[in-house]
Amino acid sequence: MWIAYKTIVTKEILRFVRIWIQTIIPPIITTSLYLLIFGGLMGSRIGQMQGVNYLDFIVPGIILMTVIMQSYANTVSSFFMTKYNNSFEELLVSTTPNWVILLGFVSGGVCRGLTIGLAVTFTISFFVKIQINSFIVIAITFLITSVMFALAGFINAVFAKTFDDISIVPNFVLLPLTYLGGMFYSIDILPNFWRNISIFNPIYYMMDAFRMGFLGIGSVELWKAFLVPCIMIVMLALIANKLLSRGVSIKTE
Amino acid sequence: MTLALSTENLTKTYSNNLKALKGVNLRVEKGDFFALLGSNGAGKTTAIGIISGLLKSTSGEVKINGLDQNKHINEVKKMIGLMPQEFNFNPHEPNMEILINQAGYFGISRVEAKIQAEVLLKKMELWDRRFDVAQSLSGGMKRRLMLARALIHKPSILILDEPTAGVDVEIRKSMWDYLTQLNNEGITIILTTHYLEEAESLCRNIAILNDGVLVEQTNMKKLLLKAKRQVIILDTVEKLTNNISIANCDCEILDDTTLQVAQGENTSISDVVLSLSAQNINVSHLRSSQNRLEALFLSITS
Numbered sequence: 001m002w003i004a005y006k007t008i009v010t011k012e013i014l015r016f017v018r019i020w021i022q023t024i025i026p027p028i029i030t031t032s033l034y035l036l037i038f039g040g041l042m043g044s045r046i047g048q049m050q051g052v053n054y055l056d057f058i059v060p061g062i063i064l065m066t067v068i069m070q071s072y073a074n075t076v077s078s079f080f081m082t083k084y085n086n087s088f089e090e091l092l093v094s095t096t097p098n099w100v101i102l103l104g105f106v107s108g109g110v111c112r113g114l115t116i117g118l119a120v121t122f123t124i125s126f127f128v129k130i131q132i133n134s135f136i137v138i139a140i141t142f143l144i145t146s147v148m149f150a151l152a153g154f155i156n157a158v159f160a161k162t163f164d165d166i167s168i169v170p171n172f173v174l175l176p177l178t179y180l181g182g183m184f185y186s187i188d189i190l191p192n193f194w195r196n197i198s199i200f201n202p203i204y205y206m207m208d209a210f211r212m213g214f215l216g217i218g219s220v221e222l223w224k225a226f227l228v229p230c231i232m233i234v235m236l237a238l239i240a241n242k243l244l245s246r247g248v249s250i251k252t253e
Numbered sequence: 254m255t256l257a258l259s260t261e262n263l264t265k266t267y268s269n270n271l272k273a274l275k276g277v278n279l280r281v282e283k284g285d286f287f288a289l290l291g292s293n294g295a296g297k298t299t300a301i302g303i304i305s306g307l308l309k310s311t312s313g314e315v316k317i318n319g320l321d322q323n324k325h326i327n328e329v330k331k332m333i334g335l336m337p338q339e340f341n342f343n344p345h346e347p348n349m350e351i352l353i354n355q356a357g358y359f360g361i362s363r364v365e366a367k368i369q370a371e372v373l374l375k376k377m378e379l380w381d382r383r384f385d386v387a388q389s390l391s392g393g394m395k396r397r398l399m400l401a402r403a404l405i406h407k408p409s410i411l412i413l414d415e416p417t418a419g420v421d422v423e424i425r426k427s428m429w430d431y432l433t434q435l436n437n438e439g440i441t442i443i444l445t446t447h448y449l450e451e452a453e454s455l456c457r458n459i460a461i462l463n464d465g466v467l468v469e470q471t472n473m474k475k476l477l478l479k480a481k482r483q484v485i486i487l488d489t490v491e492k493l494t495n496n497i498s499i500a501n502c503d504c505e506i507l508d509d510t511t512l513q514v515a516q517g518e519n520t521s522i523s524d525v526v527l528s529l530s531a532q533n534i535n536v537s538h539l540r541s542s543q544n545r546l547e548a549l550f551l552s553i554t555s
Contacts, residue, residue: 007357011350018345086341090402093305093335094358095327247309 004096005104012108016074016115023073023112024119027066031120034062035127038184050186050217055128060214061183061207064145066120068178068203069170071113071146075105075153076166083157088250098244102154102237109150110143117142130214137213137222144229145206149174151236158243158250181207188219202228256319257283257410257441258304263313265299265465273299275465276313281443281458283318283409286436288452288473289445290550291462297445298338300462301414304443305335317410331359334408336399338415338445344388348379348398351387352405359406366405373401376431393420397428410441417451429455449550453477461553469553485522487512488538489529499528 016023039055049057082088091101124130132138152169160166181203187195198204209225212218218225244250258281265274273296281287291297302308304315306326315322317329342351349370356366374380377397382390387398396416403411413432417425432455436442446452452459452473459476461469469476489510497504501517502525514525526536 001360003360003362004358007354011346011354014350081343085343086339087343089307089337089341090355091358092307093330093333094355095330095360096358 008104079157133216334403
């Protein structure tokens with residue numbers, strides 16, 4: 001099982017490295033633009049947020065947004081492609097158990113999230129002096145965020161029938177949730193009604209914990225910020241494994 | 254008799270209510286070269302899909318080398334190598350990687366897989382293309398790559414779904430030779446094909462599916478003996494006249510020097526040639542107008 005797992009992860013890593021112009025370069029350019037526009041041009045007019053420079057404030061959000069998008073994109077596109085070209089049959093006829101297949105694809109998503117997250121952080125370091133309050137909090141938040149969205153991407157791919165279906169969720173669900181999860185602002189500045197709605201957004205908790213790891217500021221208690229995504233990971237993992245074992249959209253019913 | 258594969262009342266009804274298999278009982282002996290024939294939509298690919306674990310059956314039982322497929326899923330999967338009809342690899346992946354990854358899915362280490370991949374790629378004459386991506390290969394090369402992939406984990410049963418479709422004559426012949434060699438080494442081969450001469454020349458036993466039902470399962474020689482009337486075409490040296498007749502045979506003059514003869518029961522080709530010779534007509538060439546298995550296949554499935 002270890003060999004099968006290693007094979008899937010290696011294959012996934014090679015896949016996104018092979019197409020680095022599509023996978024690694026665009027997030028770096030996007031990040032630079034965010035920093036230039038929101039941080040450099042507008043940030044000086046905004047001043048401070050939660051007691052820190054606006055440019056410093058948005059850095060954790062930009063990195064986490066990249067991790068979310070890349071982890072999701074990797075599993076959704078990779079798994080969908082295996083369905084599209086029927087190469088998933090290579091796994092179906094083999095002795096690899098479903099949970100190893102799932103773990104392999106999710107690990108691939110985490111690897112891409114980490115690789116591109118680090119590349120983006122490196123790019124940011126040219127614009128801002130990156131502060132680190134707690135490396136452990138950053139690492140844990142990264143991991144649970146990445147795993148959660150890699151799982152969500154996997155489930156999206158299971159149900160996707162066309163290429164459009166794999167871009168709907170990132171564009172119409174993930175991006176708005178990320179923006180509304182406090183990427184560019186603290187939810188403390190929102191009116192009560194919107195603040196109450198924001199607490200149902202799981203990305204808000206991850207964003208808050210990530211900011212705590214970098215800047216030492218946050219609105220939610222850390223245990224709560226970790227618990228919410230962990231519960232979601234368990235739920236998503238169970239759903240994804242069930243879908244795989246039932247062969248939904250993989251085995252003809 | 255030791256069976257490599259047996260199915261008991263295998264049925265498959267798809268979600269759209271299409272009954273693809275209606276209680277199929279297949280028996281394939283160990284070491285056999287077995288042909289599973291049927292027209293399009295007869296249920297061959299469904300049967301193969303279930304046997305290889307790609308599809309779930311609706312009911313029935315599949316046993317591989319005596320092991321129940323549902324109870325010994327991993328052992329059974331290790332015993333089977335599948336070469337499907339459609340290309341089902343990642344076309345952007347290098348050929349060598351496709352084989353090594355497939356071995357990895359079966360728990361074979363990269364080092365061991367590399368050795369086996371080299372042997373197979375050389376055998377398939379793809380070694381020079383090992384670093385190329387699969388989409389750059391021709392149709393025949395892709396088929397050979399899939400055959401190599403099916404063999405990477407050294408299965409004891411090889412299932413080939415239309416292995417030579419789209420392959421040129423020369424490569425088809427070399428694939429036949431290789432498959433015969435594998436069979437001689439003890440690998441049980443189950444073959445589906447639309448080239449009936451392929452089944453006739455390679456396989457010892459045969460089953461014919463028609464509309465999800467097994468309508469024939471027998472020895473190839475026995476089946477061919479059922480072909481009572483064979484139609485042959487004769488090219489003659491002399492011009493033919495209208496009063497040609499051969500006992501127990503139906504004759505039809507196709508042109509001045511071409512005669513079609515439907516051989517009657519117990520009439521040999523020698524009888525036909527001798528009879529013509531007695532009528533001062535010498536035969537220069539002789540060929541079969543239709544493959545015997547093809548004629549039988551059509552009569553069984555029509």
